[in-house]
Amino acid sequence: MRVLGISGSLRRDSYNTALLRHVGELLEAEGADFEIYDGLRDIPPFDEDEEAFVADAVSDLRQAIQDADAVFFTTPEYNSSIPGVLKNALDWVSRPFATNAMRNKPVAVIGASAGMFGAVWAQADLRKVLSTMGARVVEGEVAIGHAGDRFDQGHLSEPNLLEEVREVAQLLMAETRPKVMERLAA
Amino acid sequence: MSITETNALPIGTWTVDPVHSSVGFGVEYMAGTFTGTFNEFDVAVADGVLKGSAKVASVQVKDPNLEAHLQTPDFFDAERHPELTFRSNSIERNGDELKIDGEITIKGHTEPVQITGVTSETIVDPYGSTRYGLKLETTIDRDKFGVSWNASLPNGEPAMSNQVTITAELQLSKEA
Numbered sequence: 001m002r003v004l005g006i007s008g009s010l011r012r013d014s015y016n017t018a019l020l021r022h023v024g025e026l027l028e029a030e031g032a033d034f035e036i037y038d039g040l041r042d043i044p045p046f047d048e049d050e051e052a053f054v055a056d057a058v059s060d061l062r063q064a065i066q067d068a069d070a071v072f073f074t075t076p077e078y079n080s081s082i083p084g085v086l087k088n089a090l091d092w093v094s095r096p097f098a099t100n101a102m103r104n105k106p107v108a109v110i111g112a113s114a115g116m117f118g119a120v121w122a123q124a125d126l127r128k129v130l131s132t133m134g135a136r137v138v139e140g141e142v143a144i145g146h147a148g149d150r151f152d153q154g155h156l157s158e159p160n161l162l163e164e165v166r167e168v169a170q171l172l173m174a175e176t177r178p179k180v181m182e183r184l185a186a
Numbered sequence: 187m188s189i190t191e192t193n194a195l196p197i198g199t200w201t202v203d204p205v206h207s208s209v210g211f212g213v214e215y216m217a218g219t220f221t222g223t224f225n226e227f228d229v230a231v232a233d234g235v236l237k238g239s240a241k242v243a244s245v246q247v248k249d250p251n252l253e254a255h256l257q258t259p260d261f262f263d264a265e266r267h268p269e270l271t272f273r274s275n276s277i278e279r280n281g282d283e284l285k286i287d288g289e290i291t292i293k294g295h296t297e298p299v300q301i302t303g304v305t306s307e308t309i310v311d312p313y314g315s316t317r318y319g320l321k322l323e324t325t326i327d328r329d330k331f332g333v334s335w336n337a338s339l340p341n342g343e344p345a346m347s348n349q350v351t352i353t354a355e356l357q358l359s360k361e362a
Contacts (some may be wrong), residue, residue, distance in 0.1 A: 098254035104265045131335075134258035 001033040001173065004068035008075035008086035008111075008122070010041050015112040015147035016119075017075040018154040022162060023110075024071050026102025026169045037064055046091040058092045065093060067103040069183065070176040071135075072169070075111045077122035085128065094133045103134035106179065108172040110142035110165060112150075118135045138175050140168035194279040195231050196308055196318060200358035202229035202238075203317065207356045209240050213328075213345035216339070222247040224257075224270075229356055236274040236286065238354070243268060260335045267293045279305065286322070290352075292331040299324050308360075316360040323353045 005024055007017040018037050018043075024034035042057035044050070065071060076083060089177070094100045109126050111119030120143045142164045144150055150158055210223035226244035230237055242264040245256050257264040274288035286301040303322035311317050328334070329348045337345045 097251050103258060131258070131260045132253070132255065134260070136259045136263075 001176055002067065003027050003032050003034050003172070003176075004064055004071045005034060005036040006071060006073050006086070007036070007039070008073065008083045008126075010085060013154070014076070015114075015144070015151050016076050017086075018151055019110065019144065019156060019165070020072070020074045021154070022156055022165060023074065023169055025167050026162075027072070027173070030169065030173060032173060035064075035068075037061065039064075040085050040089055041121040043085070043089045043092060045173060051095060056071065057067050061089060062093055062101045068105070069108040069180050070172050071102075072109075073107060073109045073126060073130075075109065075119055075122045075126050077111065077113045077115070077117075077119035080121045081125045082122050082129065086126070090129055090133065097133075100133055102130060104179075105135050106138065106172055106175040107135045108140060108168050110140075110144075111170055112144035112147040114147050118145035118147075122184050128129070136175060137173045138168065140171045141163045142168055156185050188242060194277040194284065194304065195236070196360075197234075199232040199361040200230065200318075201361060202227070203357045203359050204228075208352070209238075209352075209356075211350050211352050218343055220247075220346075229354070229358070233275040234277065236272070236277065236288070238272045240270045241268060242270065249286055261333055263293055267301045268297075272299070282306070284320070284322070289327065290324075292326075292328075294334055295331040297326070297330050299326060307342045311359075317357050320354065320358065322356070323351060325349050325351050 004043045007020045009016045013027060020036055024036065027034045039057050039060055043061065044055050044057070075086060078084070093102055107130050109123050109130070111123045113119040123141060123143065130137050144161055144163065150156060150161065156162055208223055209227045210221055212221045213217045223246050224244050225246050226241035227238065227240040242257060245253060245331040247253055247256070249355065256262055271291045272288055274286050276287045278285045280322050282304045284303045284305055286303070288299060288301065289296050290299045301322050301324040303320055306319040308316050308318040327349045339345050
């Protein structure tokens with residue numbers, strides 16, 4: 001099983017990218033292949049006029065999603081919603097709508113924020129966007145508030161939160177298995 | 187006068203004439219009724235039992251983006267549940283009026299449903315086949331089938347009703 005990880009934060013010491021590394025360790029421990037997408041910074045602003053000549057960065061992201069059996073998102077929350085860079089990238093991925101790479105793709109969303117609510121609104125908005133694109137969004141949620149107190153040098157220090165993340169990772173894997181079987185049988 | 191199940195519809199095996207039949211749905215959305223149709227469906231009446239199915243992939247609405255959205259897990263989830271199906275358990279007839287109890291399956295969820303409608307008398311068509319017509323209608327709660335997408339109006343009310351009316355106008359031909 002191939003899982004692509006996408007963090008909505010570009011910040012070098014991002015809590016969400018650190019969280020995504022934990023996700024990767026948990027998934028790999030369960031036997032999945034995991035890769036973190038690192039091209040978000042290179043995605044140009046979405047412009048319908050540019051659709052006939054999409055940038056390599058956009059093609060690469062579409063291909064990475066296409067090649068993955070599932071996608072795991074971690075997102076911070078900016079002004080009660082999704083970071084603009086992440087929404088912009090998804091707007092590119094969503095085109096053309098009827099055949100976009102996210103259709104029927106199992107996805108999971110969790111998040112961390114420096115504030116107290118753990119990016120719950122950004123997570124809800126991201127789930128809505130992914131559902132509209134046609135993704136198969138698993139229901140598990142992890143909201144890590146006060147992230148500054150909960151990460152120590154890039155490591156999540158609370159075992160109960162890691163356990164919550166593990167549960168979502170397992171939900172995503174369960175949702176993805178039928179597709180992997182299909183791919184392997186083809 | 188109520189007639190027993192086996193006589194409610196003409197005896198024999200009858201299959202749908204898809205060209206002269208239609209299956210669709212209507213749902214209250216914003217300020218009016220939004221409608222769609224299924225282009226591919228199959229209906230048969232045999233031994234007094236009515237069975238029908240419609241292909242999710244064949245749904246037609248007036249916006250291609252919405253057609254694509256209807257295929258996704260947000261709505262019908264065509265990848266995992268490519269068909270909607272119906273099977274009758276009992277059919278009662280009173281004059282030309284019908285009351286059909288059965289089970290409908292949408293998105294993998296099966297729920298009991300009651301259909302009302304009318305039937306025509308049998309006729310012989312210009313090609314020598316015997317046929318009759320059914321006009322059927324039922325209302326379901328889409329939430330029970332996991333088809334729960336909604337959006338809020340500015341006043342906070344949901345834009346789309348949970349009550350969906352399914353209609354079928356069918357012409358059935360007798361199998362030789």
